[in-house]
Amino acid sequence: MNCLKLLSALFLFHSFLGFSQNSFTLKNDKIEVIIDEKGNLTNLKNAQTGRNYASGKPIWRLYFDNKRRKDNEVLAKDNTPTVKQDGNQIIIRYETINIKNETVKMSLILKISLEENQVRFASELKNNEAHTVIRELQYPLVAHCQLPDDHQLLNTHWGGQVYKDPKKQIRAFNATYPPYYPPSQYFLQMDTKFGDAGASLASNCFAFIGTNEGLYFGSHDDAFQATGHGLRLYPGKKFVFDELEAGFYKYPNALYGETWSCDANVIAPYSGTWHQTSKLYRTWVNTWWKHREEPQWVKEMKGWQRIIMKHQYGEVLFPYTDLGTRVKTVGESVGLKTTLVHGWHNGGHDNDYPNYIADPAQGGDAVIKKQIADFQKDGGAVLWYYSGRLIDKASDFYRKKGGDKLVIRDNTGSEVNDAYRFRGPGTFTGSFDSRTFAVSEFRNPLWIKELKKMADQALNYGAKSIFYDQMGSGEQPNWDLTKEFPVPTVKTIGVKGKVLGELHEYIDKKDKNVAIGIELLSDVTAMQVDYIHGRYGATEVLNPDWEAKGEKPRTTNFIDWFRYTFPEIILSDRDIRDDTDIERRVNHTVLKGLRNDVEIYRCRALIDETPHYQEYLTQINQLKDRFKDLLLLGKYVDTEGVEYTGTDIEARRFDNGNRTAIVLTQSHLPSVNTTLKIPQGYTFYEFGKVGDAEIKVNKEDIQINLNKHGLVVVVFRK
Incomplete structure (x- = not known):
């Protein structure tokens, strides 16, 4: 018996010294984190409610390319770390990396630390394996995430969306992939990204939100790197994809001899409503946020009419002389003194960019100036349109003036192209007759010079705002082909924000009352501008027969998240194009504090051709005028x-x-x-x-x- 007591005491003593410790714990009054000796996450607990979201699974995955194949997958379970705790930090170290039965000269250090209301997951990797490039690190991961039934998925797509059943949504998203795209025999995935091409996320966070608690994921990354928001389902048993994994994907692109690190990713079990996710994110945003104050006329703007003067296929829908006459009169009939003007140049909308030349047949620059001046009498404002990123490949600018040198190129050196086609009365144009554009390299000083030239033209015309289309979201990467492996830029959204800031400073020196507007939503770019042409309003309804059944209309759209997190950003609705479902959709804009984007019949008509919309918006705007200090300025x-x-x-x-x-x-x-x-x-x-x-x-x-x-x-x- 005494021998047993002695052995037990020795075991406890050695464990205390760290010789045989099988778990490592970080804990405060809000959160508890436990990592086991294999580096797995056994506890990620809300200490206030007792909810544990973890299940003892690995927390990372890595992918690298070599000369033989791409996407070589390294799994944490195939690697043995050394784990130690140093005060409020757990350090997981891999001196080499094993992939199946092969060892590669790559090292990985993971550091987990507990802050007051969140867990920070830092990483450092080094590539010492010749002829390879480490493309992707998936970390941190909460695998087989233990969500209660009331937890819904909240992401920041176009400002916010909520999905009642996260697993069901991942399955539905996976089903929409093009054939042969995903490796669905291994997992089902919902692709969402921040700061990259096609990335529609307005902010770099997501969450699982319950009634009184939830789990927040934030990539608090002031380098504004492209970030994948990892949402996967793995099979708990054969053919049954039911184990949820959530985390972040970063893209080091670390070549031989390079070291890469990141300490931006945090996870927070929280107590309270979804508003806590906004507060967690905004607390970080405030460390870099410097939003300039908008001109007073922008703050008081209730919305705008949006028109296309001349369309891509050549139809003149609104001659110049309509701007200061009919367009002005119809707008004022509903209390709108602002118009966003597309397709004003001779080439027409989505044509000949960036050759913005006034139509000589309509009187050219002189008539434009007069019409803008007439419209802006008595406090009106014209928002003058330019594409911020497209170069028409058929234009003289592209073919003869060096525009072909200002374009983004892919991993083979080929141009990155976009194509747009619009339908006229027939079907041929919309089916076959597309216009092809190269995508500008907006970091290039010569392209920035073009953007400033656009601003100068609008200022010369007397417009109160320059509107740069498609400048609010991430962009295609430009690839560097000079290295052993092609390497893409992964910080496009941050650079876009800097370019917009430079443009605003340029315009401010000439007239501080002139505003910049952009299309599409990202917090990084929104900081630099005065108003945003948003992506959606209250149009998408999941129960289309809600009215007949007397049900509350349901939608995945949740602009509430962005409006609450960034209340100072002036943001419009979108998609009210006809005379249907007017009251609900217009009331939604008042409820959420959105400005009205009036785009009748896809910007081809004015609101007097939708008389019910005209009548109702008039009443709403009278209410907005009465309570302007709260509904617009509050x-x-x-x-x-x-x-x-x-x-x-x-x-x-x-x-x-x-x-x-x-x-x-x-x-x-x-x-x-x-x-x-x-x-x-x-x-x-x-x-x-x-x-x-x-x-x-x-x-x-x-x-x-x-x-x-x-x-x-x-x-x-x-």
């Missing part, structure tokens, strides 16, 4: 501080100084009653409405009856 705070009964009504809040407004609306039931609690520290001040609504003010609350499509703005003051 801060969007989503549902924080809003308490009301029932779930059939939508409500959002806007703050400005000592006043706050709560907007309430519903679009699916004949009539709904709710009791709105007066926010603490405030008293009722006034209200306004569109549609049928009644309110009764009590001492501590307000009783509200909202008929279908009714919208109420209730104002309180301290």
Whole structure:
């Protein structure tokens, strides 16, 4: 017995010294992380709720190319690390890397540290294997992630989307891949990226959100590298893909002799609503965020008409003389004094870029100047369109003036091309007659010079804003072919942001009241501009017969995330093109604080050709004018501080100084009653409405009856 006690004591002593420790723990009052001796993640726990999202699986995967094949996969389970703990940090070290039965001279160090409300996962890899390039590191990974049933997937696609069933969505996404694209015999994957070509993510984070807790993933990377948001399903048993894996993918492109490191990736089990994910992300963003204040006229802009003057196939839809006359008059009829003008140049929309030459048959520059001046009388604003990235391959600029030297090239040295085609009354143009564009290398000083030339032209015309199309999201990489392996740029979105900042500084020196607008949404580029032409409004509905069934319309779109995280960004809706489903969609823009993009029949007509839309938007804009200091100039705070009964009504809040407004609306039931609690520290001040609504003010609350499509703005003051 004494011998057993002695052996036990020796074992504990050796374990204490680190000779035989089988787990390593980091813990505070919010989070607990445990790594085992093999480097696996056994605990990723919300210490406040006891929820553990981990299941003892590996936390990394690596891919490299050699001369024989691409995408050589290195798995953590085939490698043995040394693991040690140094205070508040766990260090996992691999001196060499094994792939199947082969050892390659690559090393990997992973460092895990616990901060107040998040876990930081740092990495460093070195490539000492000749004739290879390390393309991709997938880390950190939470494999076989243990999600409860109420956790939904939140990503930042076009500003935010929410999917009720994450696994179902990954399966659905995988089913849309082109044939032969993914290796679906191993896993099913949902491809989402930040900062890369085709990357539609507005911010570099995602989350699984529950009612009162969730799991946040953030790549807090101020180098703004392209980042894959890893969402995969692996088979728990043969042919059954049901084990969720989530994490980040980075692209080191480390050649022989190179070292690469990254300490940007964090994961946070959190308590509370999805708003905590915004706060985690925005806390990091504030370390680099420097958004300039917009001109006052932009802040007060309720929206714009969007028109195409001359289309790609040559049809003149709006002659120059319409701008200061009919376009102005129709816009003012609904309270809009702003117009975004596409296709104004002689080549027409999506033609001949960047040769922006006024149509001589319509009077050229002189008529444009006069029409812009006429439109902008009495406070109007013309937003003057340019493509920020496309070069028409049929243009003189491309063929004769060196434009072919200012283009992005792929991994073979070939040009990266885009093609656009629009349909006229017939079908031939839209089916066959596309226009092909090279994509500009926007880092090139000569292209930046072209962008400044566009600004100078718009300033000369007298326009109040320069609008650069397609400049808000990531771009195709430009490849360096001078090395042993082709290497792409992976920081395109950051460079786009810098270029836009340089353009704004250039314009500010000439006129600080002139604004820059862009299409598409990314926080890195949004910081540098005054307004964004957004990607969607309230159009996509998952239950298309919602109205007939009296159901609340459901959508995956969740612009709420971006609006709450970046309330200072002025962002439009999109896609209201006809006279259908008007009240619900327009009310949505008021509820979420979006500006109206009025693009009737795909920018080919004006709102007087959709009379119901014209009538309703007039009423809404009168309401916006009345409560301008809150609905336009106030801060969007989503549902924080809003308490009301029932779930059939939508409500959002806007703050400005000592006043706050709560907007309430519903679009699916004949009539709904709710009791709105007066926010603490405030008293009722006034209200306004569109549609049928009644309110009764009590001492501590307000009783509200909202008929279908009714919208109420209730104002309180301290």
